[in-house]
Amino acid sequence: MTATLNADLAPVQHTGPLPPVPDGAVMVTVNLQRFNPELDDAPHMESYRIPALPTDRILNLLHYIKWYIDGTLAFRRSCAHGICGSDAMRINGRNRLGCKVLVKDLVTAKKTEITIEPIKGLPLEKDLIVDMEPFFDAFRSVKPYLVTHGNEPDREWVQSIEDRERFDDTTKCIMCACCTTSCPVYWSADAYVGPAAIVAAHRFIFDSRDQAAEERLEILSDAEGVWRCRTTFNCTDACPRGIQVTKAIQEVKRALMFRRI
Amino acid sequence: MQFHRYDVVIVGAGGAGMRAAIESSQRARTAVLTKLYPTRSHTGAAQGGMCAALANVEEDNWEWHTFDTIKGGDYLVDQDAAEIMCREAIDAVYDLEKMGLPFNRTPEGRIDQRRFGGHTRNHGEAAVRRACYAADRTGHMILQTLYQNCVKHGVEFFNEFYVLDITLSDDPANPGQQVCTGAVAYELATGEIHVFHAKSVIFATGGAGKVFKTTSNAHTLTGDGMGVVFRKGLPLEDMEFYQFHPTGLAGLGILLTEGARGEGAILRNASGERFMERYAPTIKDLAPRDIVARSMVMEVLEGRGAGPHKDYVLLDCTHLGAEVLETKLPDITEFARTYLGVDPVTEPVPVFPTAHYAMGGIPTNVQGEVLRDNDNKVPGLYAAGECACVSVHGSNRLGTNSLLDINVFGRRAGIAGADYANAVEFTELPSGPADFVVNLVEKLRTATGGERVADIRIALQATMDANAAVYRTEETLKTALNDVQVLKERYSNVSVQDKGKRYNTDLLEGIELGFLLELAEVMVVGALMRKESRGGHAREDYPTRDDVNFMRHTMAYKEGDPTSLISDIRLDFKPVVMTRYQPMERKY
Ligand SMILES: Cc1cc2nc3c(=O)[nH]c(=O)nc-3n(C[C@H](O)[C@H](O)[C@H](O)COP(=O)(O)OP(=O)(O)OC[C@H]3O[C@@H](n4cnc5c(N)ncnc54)[C@H](O)[C@@H]3O)c2cc1C
Numbered sequence: 001m002t003a004t005l006n007a008d009l010a011p012v013q014h015t016g017p018l019p020p021v022p023d024g025a026v027m028v029t030v031n032l033q034r035f036n037p038e039l040d041d042a043p044h045m046e047s048y049r050i051p052a053l054p055t056d057r058i059l060n061l062l063h064y065i066k067w068y069i070d071g072t073l074a075f076r077r078s079c080a081h082g083i084c085g086s087d088a089m090r091i092n093g094r095n096r097l098g099c100k101v102l103v104k105d106l107v108t109a110k111k112t113e114i115t116i117e118p119i120k121g122l123p124l125e126k127d128l129i130v131d132m133e134p135f136f137d138a139f140r141s142v143k144p145y146l147v148t149h150g151n152e153p154d155r156e157w158v159q160s161i162e163d164r165e166r167f168d169d170t171t172k173c174i175m176c177a178c179c180t181t182s183c184p185v186y187w188s189a190d191a192y193v194g195p196a197a198i199v200a201a202h203r204f205i206f207d208s209r210d211q212a213a214e215e216r217l218e219i220l221s222d223a224e225g226v227w228r229c230r231t232t233f234n235c236t237d238a239c240p241r242g243i244q245v246t247k248a249i250q251e252v253k254r255a256l257m258f259r260r261i
Numbered sequence: 262m263q264f265h266r267y268d269v270v271i272v273g274a275g276g277a278g279m280r281a282a283i284e285s286s287q288r289a290r291t292a293v294l295t296k297l298y299p300t301r302s303h304t305g306a307a308q309g310g311m312c313a314a315l316a317n318v319e320e321d322n323w324e325w326h327t328f329d330t331i332k333g334g335d336y337l338v339d340q341d342a343a344e345i346m347c348r349e350a351i352d353a354v355y356d357l358e359k360m361g362l363p364f365n366r367t368p369e370g371r372i373d374q375r376r377f378g379g380h381t382r383n384h385g386e387a388a389v390r391r392a393c394y395a396a397d398r399t400g401h402m403i404l405q406t407l408y409q410n411c412v413k414h415g416v417e418f419f420n421e422f423y424v425l426d427i428t429l430s431d432d433p434a435n436p437g438q439q440v441c442t443g444a445v446a447y448e449l450a451t452g453e454i455h456v457f458h459a460k461s462v463i464f465a466t467g468g469a470g471k472v473f474k475t476t477s478n479a480h481t482l483t484g485d486g487m488g489v490v491f492r493k494g495l496p497l498e499d500m501e502f503y504q505f506h507p508t509g510l511a512g513l514g515i516l517l518t519e520g521a522r523g524e525g526a527i528l529r530n531a532s533g534e535r536f537m538e539r540y541a542p543t544i545k546d547l548a549p550r551d552i553v554a555r556s557m558v559m560e561v562l563e564g565r566g567a568g569p570h571k572d573y574v575l576l577d578c579t580h581l582g583a584e585v586l587e588t589k590l591p592d593i594t595e596f597a598r599t600y601l602g603v604d605p606v607t608e609p610v611p612v613f614p615t616a617h618y619a620m621g622g623i624p625t626n627v628q629g630e631v632l633r634d635n636d637n638k639v640p641g642l643y644a645a646g647e648c649a650c651v652s653v654h655g656s657n658r659l660g661t662n663s664l665l666d667i668n669v670f671g672r673r674a675g676i677a678g679a680d681y682a683n684a685v686e687f688t689e690l691p692s693g694p695a696d697f698v699v700n701l702v703e704k705l706r707t708a709t710g711g712e713r714v715a716d717i718r719i720a721l722q723a724t725m726d727a728n729a730a731v732y733r734t735e736e737t738l739k740t741a742l743n744d745v746q747v748l749k750e751r752y753s754n755v756s757v758q759d760k761g762k763r764y765n766t767d768l769l770e771g772i773e774l775g776f777l778l779e780l781a782e783v784m785v786v787g788a789l790m791r792k793e794s795r796g797g798h799a800r801e802d803y804p805t806r807d808d809v810n811f812m813r814h815t816m817a818y819k820e821g822d823p824t825s826l827i828s829d830i831r832l833d834f835k836p837v838v839m840t841r842y843q844p845m846e847r848k849y
């Protein structure tokens with residue numbers, strides 16, 4: 001390991017004062033898993049005691065630490081309101097989006113500690129950043145796009161309100177990986193496609209316009225597919241979009257059984 | 262350093278970039294470089310809809326849409342471009358539907374449509390149902406659908422690659438002219454610099470909302486693409502026109518779609534008055550955004566704001582009922598509950614204008630070709646989406662017209678870029694193609710000054726919110742200009758703490774801040790020069806539109822040393838293209 005990383009560079013001393021503590025702020029302790037691949041052999045925990053408003057998002061706390069205490073802290077984020085799927089992380093042991101959990105949801109007068117770790121089951125890169133490629137590979141493996149054959153209409157495909165409703169729940173997925181990285185089967189068997197990929201397949205299998213359900217079911221019926229799921233509901237609990245993930249998986253299993261029988 | 266060679270390089274994987282990629286990758290060897298994973302792009306945050314005169318639920322036609330777009334833009338719209346956009350809108354929506362986009366449906370199974378601000382029947386008679394939508398997740402569905410189709414077509418992505426420069430080479434065919442020959446990127450995971458040699462480069466890097474503090478934009482919308490092009494001495498057009506969306510969650514800026522008002526929600530002041538009746542008697546709450554935002558600020562300035570500090574107004578959705586909110590506006594209902602603790606089903610929601618959309622950007626023609634001045638283009642360089650200025654939005658974009666813009670002009674740029682690449686040979690890269698980026702990165706990485714990136718960024722956002730937002734005056738703009746210039750000086754003393762190569766987001770936040778400072782100054786300089794009020798640019802000291810002196814686009818050029826953040830800005834003008842609509846007074 002290169003423990004001498006850039007030892008030739010002088011350490012930076014920032015001179016400006018810390019931002020003023022806003023009215024109503026409380027002091028919280030953030031226990032954060034840190035790992036710098038250029039310096040550390042293994043991840044370790046570090047604690048930061050910082051001011052936070054009850055309405056702050058956990059993402060605000062990470063920004064405070066990064067901007068004013070340790071700029072090397074690395075995490076992903078973009079939209080900051082639960083829509084881009086960048087910032088899945090383990091907060092107090094549960095997979096959540098950092099921008100969708102507020103301090104007041106976690107902190108009480110008695111308990112002012114918050115523990116933040118990277119999501120599990122994907123290779124760790126740095127601090128809260130994991131390698132997302134295996135997750136997206138699984139998504140890509142289920143033919144996650146509309147397939148139609150024959151002549152297209154001049155205008156749109158007609159679809160009834162009921163048929164559109166049939167797959168509404170699974171169209172909401174933002175591919176944050178909260179579900180897949182909370183799944184005990186995914187942790188143990190790295191070949192399992194994981195719930196998010198099944199959600200993506202469900203979105204097309206139950207779309208009345210689509211004509212490739214058979215092919216997707218074939219993909220999901222193999223050894224890495226839906227039958228691995230043991231219906232533990234971790235994924236449903238973890239989904240920040242409120243998608244009934246386990247129900248979607250059950251529906252895919254049922255479609256497979258009826259096809260087979 | 263690594264070298265790559267592609268016919269077409271697309272920078273950005275939001276709606277515009279991926280729509281371009283779907284066309285380009287089927288015609289030429291294409292790479293998409295994006296600083297975010299494609300599905301993280303801010304197109305996914307768009308809520309309310311995408312307009313096209315499908316006439317699925319009531320009479321409509323694309324000429325009415327064109328008129329609304331031009332009038333909505335306060336006549337600074339290039340009318341030929343608006344005609345193209347509104348005519349091609351219909352196929353753009355059908356294309357997305359056939360790619361799989363799950364639009365809401367009418368009882369007949371057709372794409373459903375809703376009302377939106379400024380979209381009217383027969384040149385202003387009444388609001389029309391023109392916006393095609395999928396609940397309040399239209400942008401999410403567009404982004405997902407385009408990504409799905411990129412997977413289908415095997416589009417090659419370079420994720421978490423930050424493009425920080427383009428290369429321009431002397432044009433062998435036209436001595437003295439330059440052509441675009443590639444892009445230079447920084448790879449987040451490794452800190453490596455990559456040079457992409459290309460025949461066509463298409464910029465689709467999105468907006469720059471992080472110039473402001475209160476904004477609907479993502480942390481990553483830092484105007485990189487506009488900044489890269491500007492540093493090459495190429496112009497930016499109409500940057501003083503920045504849109505403030507009326508309904509941001511008060512204090513937070515998170516957006517509540519105009520679709521809420523399209524479904525019937527009403528803006529009220531502290532006394533419960535429906536104040537838009539006074540400002541826009543015909544279409545009231547569905548007036549264009551510039552008018553609604555100004556009216557809201559006026560209510561607050563005149564003491565009729567709501568809340569303990571009388572500093573916001575209220576969006577009343579309570580009469581819509583739980584059913585409409587849960588089925589047609591589920592996400593914004595959840596945002597209000599999660600982030601403000603307010604339930605729109607039972608309580609009005611505190612709202613205030615939030616910095617939302619850059620009308621200006623990299624000037625292009627209707628093929629997406631980037632202009633080097635009023636008449637000439639930069640061969641091989643294209644731009645589309647929010648980073649570009651075609652100009653279809655003029656001085657004020659209508660709601661739903663950006664999702665439309667990214668699809669129509671993303672597609673056009675993708676086709677034009679690929680066709681051009683297939684017609685020409687590679688031009689050699691200039692010598693030392695990565696020098697600029699290597700210096701930029703190494704200088705900041707090794708800097709030891711005492712300034713924090715966050716402090717400068719927060720000061721910039723504070724002055725822009727206070728002095729260059731919905732209402733501006735000579736005095737506030739001069740304050741903003743002075744502040745931005747002082748901050749640019751301070752930036753020369755900035756340093757980052759992360760000295761590493763792997764996932765150095767500290768370093769990249771510093772580089773992004775450089776782009777923000779660059780663009781903020783362009784916005785303010787343009788706003789100071791434009792002594793009139795038009796669309797998104799409202800001068801308290803010049804409250805009316807001045808067609809004699811200002812019916813023209815602004816073109817801003819960086820003068821002097823391109824590697825220095827501190828430099829002069831030269832302003833020039835470009836005529837507005839008019840076809841059949843003569844400027845009229847704008848009443849709603
Ligand atoms: C909350 C919200 C709601 C909206 N609702 C609507 C609506 O209902 N209707 C409507 O018409 N419009 C709406 N808009 C506007 C519209 O969504 C955007 O203008 C549009 O999506 C922009 O698309 P884009 O492809 O140009 O950019 P983006 O989707 O922002 O994509 C930018 C891309 O560029 C990449 N990028 C940026 N910088 C670099 C760099 N240096 N190197 C490499 N890659 C880079 C990013 O990774 C990203 O992939 C809304 C906007 C917001 C913020």
Ligand code: SF4
Nearest residue numbers: 183229230232233235
């Ligand atoms: S229900 Fe199935 S997919 Fe979901 S967490 Fe449990 S085992 Fe994994």
Ligand code: SF4
Nearest residue numbers: 173174176177179239
């Ligand atoms: S199903 Fe839910 S938890 Fe899983 S990736 Fe999609 S949005 Fe995230």
Ligand code: FES
Nearest residue numbers: 078080084085099
């Ligand atoms: S930052 Fe986008 S989901 Fe949290």
